Amino acid sequence: MMASALNTSFTSYTQRSVKLARAFAVASVLALGAVVSLPAHAQGSKVGFVNTERILRESGPAKAAQAKLEAEFKRRETEVQNLQRSVQNQQQALTRDAATLSESERMKRGRALDVAQQDFERKGRELSEDFSVRQNEALQTIIQNANAAIKTIAERENYDIILQDAVTVNPNNDITEKVIQALGR
Secondary structure, eight states: OHHHHHHHHHHHHHHHHHHHHHHHHHHHHHHHHHHHTSOGGGTTOOEEEEOHHHHHHHSHHHHHHHHHHHHHHHHHHHHHHHHHHHHHHHHHHHHHHTTTSOHHHHHHHHHHHHHHHHHHHHHHHHHHHHHHHHHHHHHHHHHHHHHHHHHHHHHHTTOSEEEESOSSOOGGGBOHHHHHHHHOO
16 A cells, blocks of 8 residues: 555656656747757757656666665554554444443543544654655655766767757657666666
């Protein structure tokens, strides 16, 4: 369940990163428009493109970070799941036994259920927050390494401009695979 939640959270963060990158892509497209409108001597500009989402999904460091996060948070995920089951069991027992319990016993169990519910919610919230922090740290490292790889490729292959996450791209200009290979598959 947490692996799914972790993956969903990772994907959600990736999607937010992609939206931000798309905003930069629009600015880059506008800059590209300026490059295209330059005099004839600048017509030979070499333009490349990278797909950030694909890098964050397929690169070796991204996959390793995802596996590390899942392993790191597995114990706490199990603990939160156990708390959830405990709260559900207490709720079912209280509902089932309510008719036969004294008022004081029903109130005592109700308070215990409230405390267990609050503990479950607090630990679930802490887990989610801690995971988000660690995920952001991991993604920042991957993005920094990807940017360094992009810069190296751009310098080595004499690119004038590299766009990230453009709306439409000629596949001949896509250097995403080169970046993924530079990061390690």
